Amino acid sequence: MSKRKMPGLTDLIEAGRPVEYHAPSKRALVAPKVWNLAVEQLAEGRWSLLGLWGEPDTVHMALLDEVRDIGVISLQCPGGRYPSVGQRHPPALRLERAASDLFGLSPQGLPDTRRWLDHGQWGVSHPLATAPQAPAAASSYRFLAAEGESLHQIPVGPVHAGIIEPGHFRFTASGETIVRLEERLGYVHKGIEGLMKGSPVDRAARLAGRTSGDSTVAYSLAFARAAEAALGVDVPRRAVWLRALMAELERLANHLGDIGAICNDAAFAIMLAHCGALREHVLRASDAAFGHRLMRDRVVPGGAASDLSEEGTVAIRSVVAEIRQRFPHLVELYDNTASLQDRTVATGRLKGELARQYAAGGYVGRASGRDFDARRSPGYPPYDELAFDVPVLQEGDVNARVWIRIREVEQSLSLVEQILERLPAGPIHVDIAGPNGPREGMAVVEGFRGDILAWLRIGEAGMVERCHLRDPSWFQWPLLETAIEGNIVADFPLCNKSFNCSYSGHDL
Amino acid sequence: MALIPELAVQGAQMVLVLLLAPLLTGFVRKVKARLQRRRGPSLIQPYRDVVRLMRKEVVLADNASWLFRVTPYLIFAATWVAAALIPTFATGLTFSWTADLIAIVALLGSARFFLALAGMDVGTSFGGIGASREVMIASLAEPAMLLIVFSLALVAGATQLSTVAAFMASPDVGLRVSLGMSLIALVIVAIAENARIPVDNPATHLELTMVHEAMVLEYSGRHLAMIEFASFLKLLLYVSLVSCVFIPWGLVTSGARPQLLLLGAVTYVGKLAVCGILLAVFETAIAKMRVFRVPDFLGVALMLALLGTLLLFVSRSL
Numbered sequence: 001m002s003k004r005k006m007p008g009l010t011d012l013i014e015a016g017r018p019v020e021y022h023a024p025s026k027r028a029l030v031a032p033k034v035w036n037l038a039v040e041q042l043a044e045g046r047w048s049l050l051g052l053w054g055e056p057d058t059v060h061m062a063l064l065d066e067v068r069d070i071g072v073i074s075l076q077c078p079g080g081r082y083p084s085v086g087q088r089h090p091p092a093l094r095l096e097r098a099a100s101d102l103f104g105l106s107p108q109g110l111p112d113t114r115r116w117l118d119h120g121q122w123g124v125s126h127p128l129a130t131a132p133q134a135p136a137a138a139s140s141y142r143f144l145a146a147e148g149e150s151l152h153q154i155p156v157g158p159v160h161a162g163i164i165e166p167g168h169f170r171f172t173a174s175g176e177t178i179v180r181l182e183e184r185l186g187y188v189h190k191g192i193e194g195l196m197k198g199s200p201v202d203r204a205a206r207l208a209g210r211t212s213g214d215s216t217v218a219y220s221l222a223f224a225r226a227a228e229a230a231l232g233v234d235v236p237r238r239a240v241w242l243r244a245l246m247a248e249l250e251r252l253a254n255h256l257g258d259i260g261a262i263c264n265d266a267a268f269a270i271m272l273a274h275c276g277a278l279r280e281h282v283l284r285a286s287d288a289a290f291g292h293r294l295m296r297d298r299v300v301p302g303g304a305a306s307d308l309s310e311e312g313t314v315a316i317r318s319v320v321a322e323i324r325q326r327f328p329h330l331v332e333l334y335d336n337t338a339s340l341q342d343r344t345v346a347t348g349r350l351k352g353e354l355a356r357q358y359a360a361g362g363y364v365g366r367a368s369g370r371d372f373d374a375r376r377s378p379g380y381p382p383y384d385e386l387a388f389d390v391p392v393l394q395e396g397d398v399n400a401r402v403w404i405r406i407r408e409v410e411q412s413l414s415l416v417e418q419i420l421e422r423l424p425a426g427p428i429h430v431d432i433a434g435p436n437g438p439r440e441g442m443a444v445v446e447g448f449r450g451d452i453l454a455w456l457r458i459g460e461a462g463m464v465e466r467c468h469l470r471d472p473s474w475f476q477w478p479l480l481e482t483a484i485e486g487n488i489v490a491d492f493p494l495c496n497k498s499f500n501c502s503y504s505g506h507d508l
Numbered sequence: 509m510a511l512i513p514e515l516a517v518q519g520a521q522m523v524l525v526l527l528l529a530p531l532l533t534g535f536v537r538k539v540k541a542r543l544q545r546r547r548g549p550s551l552i553q554p555y556r557d558v559v560r561l562m563r564k565e566v567v568l569a570d571n572a573s574w575l576f577r578v579t580p581y582l583i584f585a586a587t588w589v590a591a592a593l594i595p596t597f598a599t600g601l602t603f604s605w606t607a608d609l610i611a612i613v614a615l616l617g618s619a620r621f622f623l624a625l626a627g628m629d630v631g632t633s634f635g636g637i638g639a640s641r642e643v644m645i646a647s648l649a650e651p652a653m654l655l656i657v658f659s660l661a662l663v664a665g666a667t668q669l670s671t672v673a674a675f676m677a678s679p680d681v682g683l684r685v686s687l688g689m690s691l692i693a694l695v696i697v698a699i700a701e702n703a704r705i706p707v708d709n710p711a712t713h714l715e716l717t718m719v720h721e722a723m724v725l726e727y728s729g730r731h732l733a734m735i736e737f738a739s740f741l742k743l744l745l746y747v748s749l750v751s752c753v754f755i756p757w758g759l760v761t762s763g764a765r766p767q768l769l770l771l772g773a774v775t776y777v778g779k780l781a782v783c784g785i786l787l788a789v790f791e792t793a794i795a796k797m798r799v800f801r802v803p804d805f806l807g808v809a810l811m812l813a814l815l816g817t818l819l820l821f822v823s824r825s826l
Contacts (some may be wrong), residue, residue, distance in 0.1 A: 267795055
């Protein structure tokens with residue numbers, strides 16, 4: 001048995017019952033045995049989990065295998081029960097708890113059966129199940145215990161002293177040293193998946209763009225690409241390039257903001273002031289170019305909603321020139337301020353093996369040696385025609401996450417220049433009214449935080465039957481808990497900011 | 509000497525520190541904002557904040573004890589008295605015989621003691637964290653401060669500030685290594701005591717990193733106004749102390765003509781401005797240090813002050 005050739009993801013999918021239409025990758029309904037085989041591959045670290053989501057009677061799992069093939073396997077859940085993935089592959093834990101809250105699916109053997117998104121405030125339980133039920137009796141949330149002498153707990157949030165999103169952090173500390181951190185999220189659950197169900201594609205696209213405000217372009221792009229894949233729409237070349245331009249501007253603005261904010265959390269406010277000004281200029285250029293500072297609803301299924309004018313091009317070119325001139329000085333300031341380096345170097349170290357196990361995307365994974373960027377693999381146009389590097393570091397500390405951002409700012413500047421140089425002419429939008437019938441599509445898009453996965457099924461009359469959006473933060477939040485262990489309480493804000501996970505995108 | 513004008517000058521000094529303290533804080537904030545290319549809030553924003561807080565209702569935790577309610581006034585009173593004792597523009601005021609360095613250290617120590625108690629009073633975790641960090645800092649800052657006082661006393665032959673200032677302004681002082689060490693130590697202690705960067709960040713919103721702010725998180729309304737005002741006064745106090753002892757030029761004696769007194773006041777404001785700018789520049793150029801590095805930082809102050817004192821035992825001229 002041990003000499004058996006390892007099955008690839010495609011073998012597994014072929015062993016199952018493939019669905020009629022799923023693009024660009026394949027999806028198959030599999031038997032529990034095959035499901036467990038896939039879980040084994042995950043548990044042994046050969047494959048990565050890209051997402052796990054439910055439907056009233058089915059559970060789906062998106063996987064990435066060692067040859068970077070992507071596919072989806074689905075398992076029917078008679079009576080809502082299925083064998084838990086999380087019991088052998090912890091990254092699935094919270095996804096399974098969320099699917100259980102929304103659909104009433106009960107993973108058999110899941111070690112943690114506490115509710116996750118459902119805080120008992122919805123007035124209903126399992127809202128997306130075929131038959132939603134009355135809310136379960138309110139029970140207090142049991143935080144995981146930490147045992148030892150003179151340990152004390154520090155509850156932080158969900159309301160914080162600063163203006164940030166709500167999330168609760170429960171620290172168990174021994175003096176200043178953190179022994180355990182446990183997060184509790186779900187405070188900004190907006191019911192995006194419920195709202196999308198049964199809505200037309202254009203309304204669902206607008207909802208997708210509101211999942212996480214700072215990644216609106218990336219979310220819209222992920223949704224649009226998934227919808228286009230499902231409907232078999234070819235997007236005009238100019239639109240594809242414009243979308244990439246918007247995505248890079250978004251990345252630029254967010255990374256600049258983050259670099260400043262991380263330094264500000266070490267009370268080095270001058271970096272925040274300068275990076276904040278640069279970020280603001282990027283937003284203004286985006287406004288001039290596309291008519292919205294964050295470019296919300298500018299990426300739509302079928303193309304782009306606004307074209308780039310001559311003035312817009314000038315505005316973007318001038319902001320790129322400004323950043324090229326001023327940013328290197330800021331990087332030098334960051335690198336040469338010993339007191340700042342003392343805070344960021346070796347703080348909040350994330351081990352490479354954990355980053356790989358959790359398939360952490362974005363700067364969190366790349367700062368800990370996980371070389372993955374959805375723009376390159378699986379890749380999507382126009383990045384195959386553009387030249388860019390994916391920076392990877394091994395240290396995994398706050399400093400490494402700052403440096404990944406710095407390098408990505410440089411790469412994004414170059415990408416923006418290349419796109420402006422070679423932007424093709426032509427139409428920017430095509431009609432997406434496609435064939436009827438159940439058609440499924442999936443897309444993985446690189447947002448500034450990491451890879452966003454969008455999966456949807458379009459049913460009769462072109463309505464969205466089911467759509468799932470998986471934020472990169474699902475696999476980054478749990479890693480923050482481990483990265484902070486052994487650090488001191490006062491360093492948490494710095495680590496947290498260097499992860500900068502999304503609350504809204506995670507809570508859906 | 510007539511008692512009335514004497515008392516008037518003393519009263520003027522007490523009112524002066526009260527009026528100038530928020531301005532100094534506003535000025536430091538303004539300079540910091542300018543250094544970061546921001547416009548920054550108006551210079552008189554701290555006054556407005558105090559007025560706003562005085563008008564607001566006080567929200568008290570259910571389990572707050574009398575200590576929690578009394579502490580803001582105690583802190584304010586102790587800090588105000590301490591600040592008013594330090595010769596700002598004139599020496600030899602009516603109450604200057606009480607202006608003893610050890611008395612000032614004791615007043616500030618009592619204020620801190622009550623603040624730390626109040627921080628723990630309502631039993632929130634942040635109050636506890638803040639109090640424990642504050643006391644850790646104090647356990648190094650206070651001995652350092654006392655050693656600085658000893659150095660000065662050995663040099664000037666008194667712990668009374670008027671005498672010290674008069675001696676420091678006289679040519680007898682000369683160039684002394686021990687005084688240089690004391691100056692550095694005093695500046696470090698002042699930074700730590702005033703919760704400035706790199707020890708604490710007065711502008712932070714991150715509850716987990718706070719020291720001073722964490723203890724006062726539960727305060728509101730006039731209580732918070734008192735505490736805020738006390739911290740404005742404390743900054744003014746330390747700046748006045750540094751300038752009175754180490755840059756005593758321009759100090760006039762209490763019995764001088766009004767014009768001279770006025771000149772002394774103008775000089776004093778000038779010194780405040782210079783120190784305020786230096787503080788802002790320093791804070792802009794440096795990041796906050798890890799909580800556990802603070803003892804190293806304050807340890808430097810303690811060692812310098814100790815060395816300064818020891819040097820004076822070795823040689824009277826060092």
